[in-house]
Amino acid sequence: MAVIQALNLTKVYNESEVPVRALHNINFEVTDGEFTAIVGPSGSGKSTLLHILGGLDRPSEGKVTVGGVNLNLLSSTKLIEFRLFNIGFVFQAFNLIPVLTARENVEFIMLLQKRSAQERIKRGQELLDAVGLSNRADHRPVQLSGGEQQRVAVARALASRPKFVLADEPTANLDSKAAGNLLSIMSDLNKKLGTVFLFSTHDERVIHRARRVITLRDGEIESDKNNSR
Amino acid sequence: MIYVQMAWANLWRNKNRTLITVSSVFFAVVLVLFIRSMKLGSYNHIITNTLSLYTGFIQVQGKGFNDTKSLENSMALSDTQLMSVKSINEVTSVVPRIESFALASVKNRTEGVSVTGTDPKAEAAMNGLNGRVTNGKYLDPHSKGALVGEGLARRLNVLVGDTLVLLSQGYYGMSAAGIFAVEGIIRLPLPDLDNSMLYLTLPTAQWFLSMQGRVTSLAVMIENPDKENQVAAKVRKLFSDNYDVLTWRELIPDLLQGIEFSNASGIIMLSILYLVIAFGIFGTVIMMTAERRREFSIMISIGMKPKQLSFMVFIETVVIAMLGAVSGAVASLPVLLYMKANPIPLSGQLGKTTLQYGFEPILPFLVSASLFVHQGVVVFVIALMVSMYPLWSINRINISDELRA
Ligand SMILES: Nc1ncnc2c1ncn2[C@@H]1O[C@H](COP(=O)(O)OP(=O)(O)OP(=O)(O)O)[C@@H](O)[C@H]1O
Numbered sequence: 001m002a003v004i005q006a007l008n009l010t011k012v013y014n015e016s017e018v019p020v021r022a023l024h025n026i027n028f029e030v031t032d033g034e035f036t037a038i039v040g041p042s043g044s045g046k047s048t049l050l051h052i053l054g055g056l057d058r059p060s061e062g063k064v065t066v067g068g069v070n071l072n073l074l075s076s077t078k079l080i081e082f083r084l085f086n087i088g089f090v091f092q093a094f095n096l097i098p099v100l101t102a103r104e105n106v107e108f109i110m111l112l113q114k115r116s117a118q119e120r121i122k123r124g125q126e127l128l129d130a131v132g133l134s135n136r137a138d139h140r141p142v143q144l145s146g147g148e149q150q151r152v153a154v155a156r157a158l159a160s161r162p163k164f165v166l167a168d169e170p171t172a173n174l175d176s177k178a179a180g181n182l183l184s185i186m187s188d189l190n191k192k193l194g195t196v197f198l199f200s201t202h203d204e205r206v207i208h209r210a211r212r213v214i215t216l217r218d219g220e221i222e223s224d225k226n227n228s229r
Numbered sequence: 230m231i232y233v234q235m236a237w238a239n240l241w242r243n244k245n246r247t248l249i250t251v252s253s254v255f256f257a258v259v260l261v262l263f264i265r266s267m268k269l270g271s272y273n274h275i276i277t278n279t280l281s282l283y284t285g286f287i288q289v290q291g292k293g294f295n296d297t298k299s300l301e302n303s304m305a306l307s308d309t310q311l312m313s314v315k316s317i318n319e320v321t322s323v324v325p326r327i328e329s330f331a332l333a334s335v336k337n338r339t340e341g342v343s344v345t346g347t348d349p350k351a352e353a354a355m356n357g358l359n360g361r362v363t364n365g366k367y368l369d370p371h372s373k374g375a376l377v378g379e380g381l382a383r384r385l386n387v388l389v390g391d392t393l394v395l396l397s398q399g400y401y402g403m404s405a406a407g408i409f410a411v412e413g414i415i416r417l418p419l420p421d422l423d424n425s426m427l428y429l430t431l432p433t434a435q436w437f438l439s440m441q442g443r444v445t446s447l448a449v450m451i452e453n454p455d456k457e458n459q460v461a462a463k464v465r466k467l468f469s470d471n472y473d474v475l476t477w478r479e480l481i482p483d484l485l486q487g488i489e490f491s492n493a494s495g496i497i498m499l500s501i502l503y504l505v506i507a508f509g510i511f512g513t514v515i516m517m518t519a520e521r522r523r524e525f526s527i528m529i530s531i532g533m534k535p536k537q538l539s540f541m542v543f544i545e546t547v548v549i550a551m552l553g554a555v556s557g558a559v560a561s562l563p564v565l566l567y568m569k570a571n572p573i574p575l576s577g578q579l580g581k582t583t584l585q586y587g588f589e590p591i592l593p594f595l596v597s598a599s600l601f602v603h604q605g606v607v608v609f610v611i612a613l614m615v616s617m618y619p620l621w622s623i624n625r626i627n628i629s630d631e632l633r634a
């Protein structure tokens with residue numbers, strides 16, 4: 001079943017004198033259980049695409065549906081609520097709320113969802129276990145390494161039980177070891193929980209971990225391949 | 230309340246940022262308090278000096294006396310009544326007086342004079358009249374003679390030891406006439422008064438005007454001008470409807486007008502200062518908001534509503550504004566109290582002019598609860614108004630742009 005559908009997505013930035021066409025006529029579907037990479041050179045439109053799929057930005061033309069819901073039809077307030085319950089985010093860096101501990105960062109999103117304290121504590125613990133950080137649960141982001149912070153971000157992204165997790169260059173600031181480790185954790189969680197992961201990268205070291213690779217060039221899909229191992 | 234906790238934690242997380250913003254509010258409060266304390270202090274100085282010499286803050290008068298100035302509207306004043314006013318907590322001194330007019334003649338000169346019968350001791354306690362004697366001596370309670378303003382003495386051409394004749398109309402139209410020795414010459418601050426004032430003891434004046442046991446006014450001094458109305462109400466309770474209890478605002482409206490006029494220009498200056506302060510705090514807040522754009526964007530992206538985020542930031546600003554306002558007030562207090570105890574001396578022309586008007590040439594500071602409350606609240610409100618900026622900016626943030634980097 002299609003979790004995400006992108007239909008004729010076009011994004012033009014009109015802010016500068018010369019309009020920038022960041023995306024042009026993008027069409028694809030993401031189905032249950034996928035673990036998919038979006039790759040392409042810098043400026044090819046990866047972040048733009050992920051932001052539009054995640055409801056952080058709106059397309060100039062075309063539409064995105066998530067679980068059958070057309071995001072174009074949601075008001076900005078509704079869109080925030082929709083993100084809270086349906087989409088998990090991991091960004092390149094500084095994902096976490098600085099004043100909260102790792103555990104609190106993971107629980108915070110469930111607090112926004114108004115889940116019970118009992119559920120928050122239980123699920124927070126499980127997820128921190130799953131990303132291998134239960135021993136660092138009470139540390140603040142500044143006390144964690146970049147790799148550890150990204151793992152907490154993954155735990156947080158999953159805490160809300162989203163339909164899919166969007167990760168924009170999650171490994172860009174990590175060394176090879178931490179990058180490999182993060183990808184293994186994401187891949188394991190994808191298999192175990194079935195949550196869809198869609199991550200952008202131009203990092204050759206991690207592209208091969210994806211089972212499907214969509215390549216962008218100048219805002220258009222250049223190729224869309226299944227990685228056979 | 231997770232947002233309150235987070236707001237609190239945010240303040241601690243970036244101590245420098247918090248400190249900078251708190252100090253911008255802090256210095257605003259200190260500056261405004263200093264300027265205002267000085268301005269209000271100088272008004273207070275003028276008012277207190279003037280009132281102690283003339284009307285007092287509050288006066289008890291016979292009904293209608295303020296309009297007619299006639300002895301028919303004088304009042305009976307018993308010692309018990311006098312003591313009961315004196316025993317009101319905030320009252321520092323009271324002076325019973327008779328104020329009237331007479332013709333004074335010496336040899337072939339005749340001049341109109343203001344006659345004030347007073348209790349020399351009480352008068353000295355209230356305004357240090359005894360210190361203004363330039364020649365001869367001050368009245369003692371049993372003096373039968375007169376104390377004459379310097380200007381008046383010149384006009385009448387009298388010296389200490391000379392005698393003068395006073396002619397007037399006493400209580401109930403009784404004709405009043407008496408011969409008085411000049412016991413002392415005094416210099417009074419306002420030229421008009423100096424040229425016309427003549428003091429007798431209260432018993433002498435009562436005898437002269439045939440009004441034993443009666444006075445025209447009881448002047449009441451208080452230390453804290455803020456308590457004026459409160460004390461007036463207390464005094465009013467002590468007297469029947471046959472008496473008027475008036476404040477200086479009703480007695481010398483000219484003084485009030487002069488002060489208000491001067492204060493209006495002070496307020497304009499103050500508003501400009503407030504504006505400067507507002508922009509100072511604004512600058513800090515803009516900086517702080519710019520620094521936190523990404524943090525805010527992350528929170529909104531994961532599903533926090535701008536409303537919730539704004540609430541958190543609002544709490545932060547309230548705490549900052551409070552810390553600044555309170556610490557500014559606390560730090561100002563000892564400084565202002567010191568300045569109050571050790572006023573700045575006025576030198577040069579300004580000092581001379583002040584002295585000519587009989588006021589001590591100093592710039593005293595006023596320290597009162599209302600000053601702190603007013604200025605503290607104004608700066609606090611400015612800080613809150615400025616803090617609308619982050620709220621406004623949270624609602625306009627382009628999270629997609631912020632999260633790309
Ligand atoms: N707000 C904007 N205004 C104008 N142009 C923009 C804006 N945001 C992005 N662009 C342009 O859109 C294009 C796609 O940008 P995008 O950030 O999606 O690329 P990317 O593939 O994520 O690149 P990178 O690998 O460097 O992160 C770029 O040419 C960029 O300059």
Ligand SMILES: [Mg+2]
Nearest residue numbers: 046047048633
């Ligand atoms: Mg990008």
